[in-house]
Amino acid sequence: MGDEMIYKDDITNLKTDITEKIGQKIIVKGTLGRSKFFEKEATIEKTYPELFVVKYDENNRNVTYSYKDVLTRSVEVKVFDGETFNPLKLPQVETKKYKRL
Numbered sequence: 001m002g003d004e005m006i007y008k009d010d011i012t013n014l015k016t017d018i019t020e021k022i023g024q025k026i027i028v029k030g031t032l033g034r035s036k037f038f039e040k041e042a043t044i045e046k047t048y049p050e051l052f053v054v055k056y057d058e059n060n061r062n063v064t065y066s067y068k069d070v071l072t073r074s075v076e077v078k079v080f081d082g083e084t085f086n087p088l089k090l091p092q093v094e095t096k097k098y099k100r101l
Contacts, residue, residue: 013091
């Protein structure tokens with residue numbers, strides 16, 4: 001995770017946001033390593049204190065993601081609003097700035 005700071009409030013707010021979207025269609029986008037990416041349609045199934053569950057449309061499989069994955073942009077979630085898929089609004093993750101002496 002490097003120098004990025006994630007605050008408890010950020011996770012709480014994201015959990016609330018995702019909880020309000022249970023049952024909605026989403027697109028989950030992430031990396032599989034070595035410059036391989038995936039992008040799949042899914043539905044938000046459940047939320048828990050540290051993670052949330054989505055069900056992939058293509059194979060009806062449940063997969064869990066942590067809120068930290070979303071906050072650090074390891075996984076991108078776009079939510080269907082009835083017309084288009086829009087990214088979740090995320091807080092700016094602060095990066096420490098170092099002063100040169």
